[in-house]
Amino acid sequence: MAEADELTVGETATKSGFLGLSDVSISEDIPVEGEITVPMASHSQDEDYSTLDEPVRETIIRDLKAVGKKFVHVMYPKKSNALLRDWDLWGPLVLCVSLALMLQGGSADSKEDGGPQFAEVFVIIWFGAVVITLNSKLLGGTISFFQSLCVLGYCVLPLTVAMLVCRLVLLASMGPINFLIRLIVVIAMFAWSTLASTAFLADSQPPNRKALAVYPIFLFYFVISWMILTFTPH
Amino acid sequence: MAAPQELTFHEFEVATDQLAETPGAAAISSLEELQGHVSLAVDKEDQEDGELVENDQTQLLGGEKQSPKFWTFSYHQSFFDVDTYQVLERIKSSLLPAPRQNFVKHCLRHHPDLYGPFWICATLAFTLAVSSNLSTLLQSWSQSSFSYSPQFHKVTVAGITIYCYAWLVPAALWGFLQWRKGVRERVGCYTFLETVCVYGYSLFIYIPTVVLWLIPISGLQWFFGVLAVSLSGAVLLLTFWPLVRSDTKVVSAVLLTVMVALHALLAIGCKIYFFQSLPSRSVPVTQAPLHQATAPGSSRTSAAS
Numbered sequence: 001m002a003e004a005d006e007l008t009v010g011e012t013a014t015k016s017g018f019l020g021l022s023d024v025s026i027s028e029d030i031p032v033e034g035e036i037t038v039p040m041a042s043h044s045q046d047e048d049y050s051t052l053d054e055p056v057r058e059t060i061i062r063d064l065k066a067v068g069k070k071f072v073h074v075m076y077p078k079k080s081n082a083l084l085r086d087w088d089l090w091g092p093l094v095l096c097v098s099l100a101l102m103l104q105g106g107s108a109d110s111k112e113d114g115g116p117q118f119a120e121v122f123v124i125i126w127f128g129a130v131v132i133t134l135n136s137k138l139l140g141g142t143i144s145f146f147q148s149l150c151v152l153g154y155c156v157l158p159l160t161v162a163m164l165v166c167r168l169v170l171l172a173s174m175g176p177i178n179f180l181i182r183l184i185v186v187i188a189m190f191a192w193s194t195l196a197s198t199a200f201l202a203d204s205q206p207p208n209r210k211a212l213a214v215y216p217i218f219l220f221y222f223v224i225s226w227m228i229l230t231f232t233p234h
Numbered sequence: 235m236a237a238p239q240e241l242t243f244h245e246f247e248v249a250t251d252q253l254a255e256t257p258g259a260a261a262i263s264s265l266e267e268l269q270g271h272v273s274l275a276v277d278k279e280d281q282e283d284g285e286l287v288e289n290d291q292t293q294l295l296g297g298e299k300q301s302p303k304f305w306t307f308s309y310h311q312s313f314f315d316v317d318t319y320q321v322l323e324r325i326k327s328s329l330l331p332a333p334r335q336n337f338v339k340h341c342l343r344h345h346p347d348l349y350g351p352f353w354i355c356a357t358l359a360f361t362l363a364v365s366s367n368l369s370t371l372l373q374s375w376s377q378s379s380f381s382y383s384p385q386f387h388k389v390t391v392a393g394i395t396i397y398c399y400a401w402l403v404p405a406a407l408w409g410f411l412q413w414r415k416g417v418r419e420r421v422g423c424y425t426f427l428e429t430v431c432v433y434g435y436s437l438f439i440y441i442p443t444v445v446l447w448l449i450p451i452s453g454l455q456w457f458f459g460v461l462a463v464s465l466s467g468a469v470l471l472l473t474f475w476p477l478v479r480s481d482t483k484v485v486s487a488v489l490l491t492v493m494v495a496l497h498a499l500l501a502i503g504c505k506i507y508f509f510q511s512l513p514s515r516s517v518p519v520t521q522a523p524l525h526q527a528t529a530p531g532s533s534r535t536s537a538a539s
Contacts, residue, residue, distance in 0.1 A: 115384040137307075138314035139349070208317040216353060223360055230367065230384040 067091045074154045077196040084147050084200065092153020095160050096125045099224075102163045103231055116227055124227075128220045129153060136205060136213045143204035152217070155197035159221065162189035163228045170233050182229060190225040194218055313348040313427065321350055328435035331468035337435070338428050338473055346427040351434020355400045358441050359393040365444045366392075366508035372450060373511065388508065399500050400437060404429040407493070411477060420480040432473050436466040440501065447509050455505065463501050467494040 051059065067090050100121035116124070133148040141148075166182045198214050205213045302309040324341045335341075367385050374380045404426070411423040424432075443462040447455050470493055478486035 114386065116386045120386065135314070135349070135353075138311050140311070140314075208319070211318045212316070212321060212349060216356075219353075219357060219360065226360075226364060227384075227386075230382075232382050232384070 063088070063090060067094075070150075070154050071157055074157050074196050077199045084143070084151065087147045087150035089146070089150060089153065092125075092129075092150065092156065095153060095156045096122060099125070099156065099160050099163055102160075102167060103227060115231055121227065124223065125153075125156065128223070132216045132220055135216055136201065139209050139213055140206050141201075141204045141213060143201065148201060151197055151200045152220070155193045155200075155221075156224065158189040158192040158196070159186075159224050159228060162186050162225075163231075166228060166231060167233075170231075186225050186229045190221050193221045197221075313346070315345070316347040316349055321347070324350055324431075324435050325354075325438050328432075328438055328469055329465060331465065331472050333472060336473055336476060337432055337469060338424055342428055342431060344428075346425070346431040348427070348430070351400055351430055351437075354434055354438050354441070355396045356393075358437055358444070359396045360389065361441050361444050362392040362396070362504060362508055363389040365448055369448050369450070369509050372448065392504075392508070395500075395504070396437070399496075400434050401430065403496055404433045407474075407489075410489070414478070414481060414485065418481055422477045424477070432470065436469055436497070439466045440504075443501075444504070447505065452511070455509070459501050459505055463494075463498045467497050470494070470497065 066086065066088060070088075070091055100118045103116060103121050104118055129149050129152040132152060133145055136143065136148060137145065162185050165185050169178060169181055169185075172178060194217060197217050201217065202210050202214055302312070324337075324347075327335065327337055327341050363385075366388050370385065371382060408423070408426045408429045415423045439462045443458050446458045449455065471490055474490065474493065478489055481489075
């Protein structure tokens with residue numbers, strides 16, 4: 001190694017300084033060889049047959065299974081990557097539409113005084129989720145846009161369950177006990193939603209901004225809980 | 235001739251420092267010092283190296299951050315570059331006016347953020363709607379003709395009002411101050427975002443005020459309202475006083491009065507619209523037919539209430 005350097009030192013005296021330096025750092029004796037392989041995404045057996053040819057029933061069942069698996073992950077929030085890695089927006093869409101449909105049919109004295117209309121619920125959920133995602137990305141979060149939308153949408157599941165329970169409870173007679181049951185259920189589901197989404201999303205934030213990213217999520221689920229709690233049927 | 239030689243020579247030394255892994259490198263630099271002028275004088279290909287060196291230098295210099303363009307994500311990211319404790323500190327100093335600490339100079343320090351204004355406005359809008367609904371509920375709880383209605387349209391109204399106030403008033407104020415700066419040179423001006431930031435944080439005090447307005451005692455409600463307006467108005471005044479101090483007395487007095495008046499108007503307007511005291515129970519005769527009226531009479535009910 002040293003002899004090679006002395007040889008190159010001699011050469012540098014004749015060549016210009018900067019080019020000679022490159023000779024010093026790379027010795028010409030050692031050839032550079034090897035294989036250049038481009039790391040590709042793991043090709044599963046899907047490569048062999050495309051999913052275009054399979055029967056529609058299989059596609060639907062596969063997607064339903066994926067959605068169902070994510071529902072389970074939301075109800076038992078552990079730190080798993082399934083929700084984040086394979087995001088999809090079917091679940092949030094189904095949840096949002098069912099919640100908006102269930103929130104219909106509230107009564108009021110006049111039309112403006114009523115509860116939220118279908119479009120209002122839809123806009124609040126989707127626009128709210130987009131704004132929260134943008135907020136967490138602007139704060140320096142490392143999660144991607146659609147992953148965050150996916151998590152926020154799926155974590156509406158406990159609140160949809162709460163809405164279902166409220167509608168069933170409201171079939172009985174109105175009264176303070178009725179209201180108390182609904183209040184407890186909604187509060188419990190609100191806490192569950194917030195904790196579930198925080199468990200998934202908080203880790204992707206820089207550590208000294210976690211509270212800044214979690215607060216809008218809290219506000220979002222609070223507004224949805226408020227809409228559920230104040231629902232009054234005919 | 236001397237300048238490019240010196241450039242290439244220094245570059246070589248810096249490069250050797252960076253690449254110094256072998257002891258041979260140090261030997262080379264000392265060798266070059268001895269033979270520096272010889273080797274450099276020989277080559278007229280210096281020009282290529284000179285260009286290379288200049289390119290490297292310009293690259294090094296250009297590596298310093300140019301301010302990002304408006305449509306890039308990192309431009310907007312610079313407005314959310316705050317930590318939790320900074321936001322809390324800004325909220326605290328918007329609540330307590332301190333005569334010697336200018337909010338903009340002390341807290342913002344040329345680093346305004348949009349997180350605070352945006353989420354404070356959102357929280358305030360939803361809090362207004364929820365409180366307003368709850369206060370209607372509390373007032374009409376004991377009345378026999380009570381039927382609960384969620385009144386969801388109030389969210390829309392509250393949101394539009396708060397966001398218009400928090401963005402249009404600072405825009406007007408900033409425009410006015412810019413104009414005055416053109417007319418009289420000693421009048422200062424904050425940037426548009428600093429103005430928006432000040433106004434956004436000054437709205438924070440209305441959040442607990444709105445919650446406290448649930449208490450149905452009218453005197454207490456007005457007391458809380460006056461307290462909130464005076465605290466945040468004082469913060470606004472203290473922030474903008476150094477700017478207009480050097481302006482004519484008339485203009486500065488009018489400007490500050492208008493600022494505080496708009497702030498108070500927001501509070502009073504919210505109080506009157508969202509926390510209406512319902513018609514009392516002492517006139518049940520006129521109430522009953524109104525509530526029994528069906529859709530054709532609904533316009534009458536809304537007009538009467």
